[in-house]
Amino acid sequence: MAYYTRALILALLSIFLSSALAAPMTYNVVSLGAKADGKTDSTQAFLSAWTKACASLKPATIFVPAGRFYLRQVAFSGPCKNNAIIIRIDGTLVAPSDYKVIGNSGNWLLFENVNGVTISGGILDGKGTGLWACKASGKSCPSGATTLGFSNSNNIVVSALTSLNSQMFHIVVNGCHNVKMQGVKVIASGNSPNTDGIHVQLSSSITILNSKIQTGDDCISIGPGTTNLWIENVACGPGHGISIGSLGKDQQEAGVQNVTVKTVTFTGTQNGVRIKSWGRPSNGFARNILFQHVVMVNAQNPIVIDQNYCPGNKGCPGQVSGVKISDVTFQDIHGTSATEIAMKFDCSSGNPCSRIRLENVKLTYKNQVAEASCNHAVGTSSGFVQPTSCL
Numbered sequence: 001m002a003y004y005t006r007a008l009i010l011a012l013l014s015i016f017l018s019s020a021l022a023a024p025m026t027y028n029v030v031s032l033g034a035k036a037d038g039k040t041d042s043t044q045a046f047l048s049a050w051t052k053a054c055a056s057l058k059p060a061t062i063f064v065p066a067g068r069f070y071l072r073q074v075a076f077s078g079p080c081k082n083n084a085i086i087i088r089i090d091g092t093l094v095a096p097s098d099y100k101v102i103g104n105s106g107n108w109l110l111f112e113n114v115n116g117v118t119i120s121g122g123i124l125d126g127k128g129t130g131l132w133a134c135k136a137s138g139k140s141c142p143s144g145a146t147t148l149g150f151s152n153s154n155n156i157v158v159s160a161l162t163s164l165n166s167q168m169f170h171i172v173v174n175g176c177h178n179v180k181m182q183g184v185k186v187i188a189s190g191n192s193p194n195t196d197g198i199h200v201q202l203s204s205s206i207t208i209l210n211s212k213i214q215t216g217d218d219c220i221s222i223g224p225g226t227t228n229l230w231i232e233n234v235a236c237g238p239g240h241g242i243s244i245g246s247l248g249k250d251q252q253e254a255g256v257q258n259v260t261v262k263t264v265t266f267t268g269t270q271n272g273v274r275i276k277s278w279g280r281p282s283n284g285f286a287r288n289i290l291f292q293h294v295v296m297v298n299a300q301n302p303i304v305i306d307q308n309y310c311p312g313n314k315g316c317p318g319q320v321s322g323v324k325i326s327d328v329t330f331q332d333i334h335g336t337s338a339t340e341i342a343m344k345f346d347c348s349s350g351n352p353c354s355r356i357r358l359e360n361v362k363l364t365y366k367n368q369v370a371e372a373s374c375n376h377a378v379g380t381s382s383g384f385v386q387p388t389s390c391l
């Protein structure tokens, strides 16, 4: 009898243990000391959830329940012992409203050297208004923190996340491979300084889908070293539009190639689709770029290539851009321009833009035909193109 009881207990125990091993470990930040009151500092609780998830040998979930969690700067650092960490956020993460607390730390929430991290849901409240006011007053202010950064990381998913009022850039992807963002919302005032929605650089295989970005600077900015970037179904505005660049700030610089921007709307933005480079020597380039199915609603500069960027006329007067821009296609772009020049190609005299293609473009200004302006730009046009191509 005793033998059978012992055998039964051992059998039940082994069933229990094997099912426990198969299920992901879940770490609830509240169980680890976080408080959902929006003011108690929960930084340590989040860090301890991360440390446990990262040390887990099998998939791990960090769960952030509803409520507001106050966090100072947090670095979620790898490498980790598993490559399947899910951070499920039902609540809101709140940055310090005193911008001095994180304003000089570069990033508020930073993931670095991780592989296989999914962030699902949640609101990130960057509390940036104080810093914007400081910058507007002309006082000397910290440059501000990026709300959510990914650095040297692979296989990242961000879905259904909202970023509010970042001090500086909302989301930055730097040195990463295979990142997918979908259903992202960015909301900040149209006059908030340097609050780019999503910035990508030195990264490959990046996808941005089904997102809505209202901010004070670029909707999406694409920096040096970006390859295989796919942007689809994004609504931009207010803000400065989707920009490749600024490129060519440095003499030695990685190029940008294979970028697709399709089914995008620009509403009341400063620019629509833009490529921008500094007017100074560089070995950088931008090539194989497609802008397709784009709607402009009163964009000030719907189509722009500007290779004479030189803010404050410092560090570049009298020089020409070394950045080579080629194979850029604008296909099915229509809507309204808020200024007379709807299409402007101001390329480098030393490196004229080549193989620019315009196909089915119709942009109007005040119900009239708009204008196009070209400098050192070579290419072709086909289908219906208005304003008439100057290539």
Ligand SMILES: *[C@@H]1O[C@H](CO)[C@@H](O)[C@H](O)[C@H]1NC(C)=O
Pocket: 205, 206, 227, 228, 229, 230, 258, 260
């Ligand atoms: C261009 O990038 C897309 C992803 O955005 C990728 O599927 C495709 O293979 C890339 N093309 C080349 C020639 O690398």
